[in-house]
Amino acid sequence: MQSEGVEVLDGDALVLIDPQVDFCPGGALAVAEGDEIMAPIARLADRFRHVVVTQDWHPAGHSSFASSHPGKAPFDAVALPYGEQVLWPDHCIQGSAGAQFHPAVAPAVARAQLIVRKGYNPAVDSYSAFFENDHATPTGLAGYLRDKGVRRCVFVGLAYDFCVGWSALDARRESFGAVVLKSLTRAIAAPHASGTTVTLVEERFHAAGVIVAE
Numbered sequence: 677m678q679s680e681g682v683e684v685l686d687g688d689a690l691v692l693i694d695p696q697v698d699f700c701p702g703g704a705l706a707v708a709e710g711d712e713i714m715a716p717i718a719r720l721a722d723r724f725r726h727v728v729v730t731q732d733w734h735p736a737g738h739s740s741f742a743s744s745h746p747g748k749a750p751f752d753a754v755a756l757p758y759g760e761q762v763l764w765p766d767h768c769i770q771g772s773a774g775a776q777f778h779p780a781v782a783p784a785v786a787r788a789q790l791i792v793r794k795g796y797n798p799a800v801d802s803y804s805a806f807f808e809n810d811h812a813t814p815t816g817l818a819g820y821l822r823d824k825g826v827r828r829c830v831f832v833g834l835a836y837d838f839c840v841g842w843s844a845l846d847a848r849r850e851s852f853g854a855v856v857l858k859s860l861t862r863a864i865a866a867p868h869a870s871g872t873t874v875t876l877v878e879e880r881f882h883a884a885g886v887i888v889a890e
């Protein structure tokens with residue numbers, strides 16, 4: 677079955693990353709045009725036998741919030757025990773309106789067999805659906821997908837250059853095929869030494885064998 681440039685197979689899982697109010701225009705950590713992908717993702721989810729959704733889910737005062745580091749501003753980077761961490765505005769606080777799923781994506785969430793909540797450890801952020809940002813603490817998703825016979829993950833959601841990108845790279849690390857449907861993501865595109873965080877993640881995709889499709 678053709679779908680957004682990719683043929684959907686029985687062993688595929690749609691992994692929908694952080695389709696939440698705070699990541700859409702008007703939210704605390706808005707990704708430009710983030711809301712525009714929600715209705716098309718809801719239609720796409722119908723075609724997959726396996727659907728997994730992640731939900732950024734932070735306690736108040738989380739270590740990834742700039743407000744937790746005196747003198748720091750959002751998008752500054754700090755050294756935490758597990759490595760460099762970009763600091764963000766307070767976002768996706770557990771139980772808050774901003775942590776809820778965008779209403780237009782509700783049909784995809786309704787079809788999901790599994791919702792993976794991440795970022796609930798106060799001391800460690802979690803961009804990836806598979807591992808916390810220490811790159812060592814698993815979320816359990818890899819085992820779940822293997823138990824279900826999934827061989828390839830198709831990624832959509834927010835944001836392309838952070839949580840979607842890190843999830844796709846970790847899928848390869850866990851020996852799954854990984855496809856990112858770029859037209860159903862949106863990027864933060866923060867400045868970085870290599871250009872932007874988009875060019876950085878795409879270099880990593882290339883090295884890891886992550887396929888980018890429209």
Ligand SMILES: [Zn+2]
Pocket residue numbers: 732733734740767768795
């Ligand atoms: Zn977060």
